[in-house]
Amino acid sequence: MPNAGEAPPILDFSKFYQNDPASKKKLVDEVRNCCLHNGFFQITGHNVPIELQNRMMDWNKKFFDLPLEEKNKVNKDTTNTWNRGYELLKSQILEAGTSPELKEGFYIGDEIPKTHPYFLNKKLNSGPNMWPSAASLPSVQDFKATSLEYYAAVVSLAKDILKVLALTLDLEETYFNAFATGAVATMRLLHYPPQPPSSPTHLTRGIGAHTDFGCITLLLQDTVSGLQVYDHATKEWLDVTPTPGAFVINLGNLMMRWSNDRYVSNLHRVINVSGQERYSIPVFFSGNPEYVVGCLQEDTFTELLFIAPSMRST
DSSP states (O other): OOOTTOOOOEEETHHHHSSOHHHHHHHHHHHHHHHHHTSEEEEESOSSOHHHHHHHHHHHHHHHTSOHHHHGGGBHHHHOSSSOEEEOTTOOOOSTTSOOOSOEEEEEEOOOOTTSHHHHTTOTTOSOOOOOOTTTOTTHHHHHHHHHHHHHHHHHHHHHHHHHHHHHTTOOTTTTHHHHTTOEEEEEEEEEOOOOTTSOTTTOOSEEEEOOOSSEEEEEEOSOOOEEEEETTTTEEEEOOOOTTOEEEEEOHHHHHHTTTOSOOOOEEEOOOSSSOEEEEEEEEEEOTTOOEEEEOSSOEEEEOOOOOOOOOO
């Protein structure tokens, strides 16, 4: 198990794909220990190419470089009701007693048409994406293609992580397959303007302390620090230093409840006092919205219908 006061460790996820039972078991044991400790770990050796990661992060920066007037043309709060598009700076407060958060966002998901049952039945974050016009962003088709390529690659990785999580719970590797089929996931491009080192840290947040409500979150960071994870053993906030190519993985409230509270959905926050712009891209994997979750117990299952209130941040 990670030692108290240690930031989430970096695990070699390539062991999952190798034909080496001992290496795979070692990875499963490492992931289990992280889930029991702080609910966070990092992975390298996955199947999302770093070239694709870099292209997506470049588009993240290009989008937020657009004038506010252009970004607001796809504002998620004024152009649709299904949580897709641009989110204004200072539009959230996730931690009570803090100032409005110093971040702006852009929500992307699977391209779900208005004829799809998920949209018709108003399922979580399900509907068509909102893209800037070619007049606002001449290369918008490349932005769209890169975003959907990256989204699909990370969703595929999330399904592999669920296979490892199943093994950590002494279940069949395929246990979560039905939940992962027809899954809803939301990708969020994020930009954090720098806040001065003299900012009152008890008030100022990029994102306030919160837990994610869904199943698992996969976060790509740029090179600027700011993400912090709470360590319950030491009651300290631990910095998660960006590592090129790595994803930060954390469990959400659904996975914590699914594991019968054996695993941890942990508090995390962002405070950007680096003096630099910070960019990140979380993908929130929420699973099939029709799936009924059974809370894992020793010999039986207590059925629990998971109803998500709103999408959280990372």
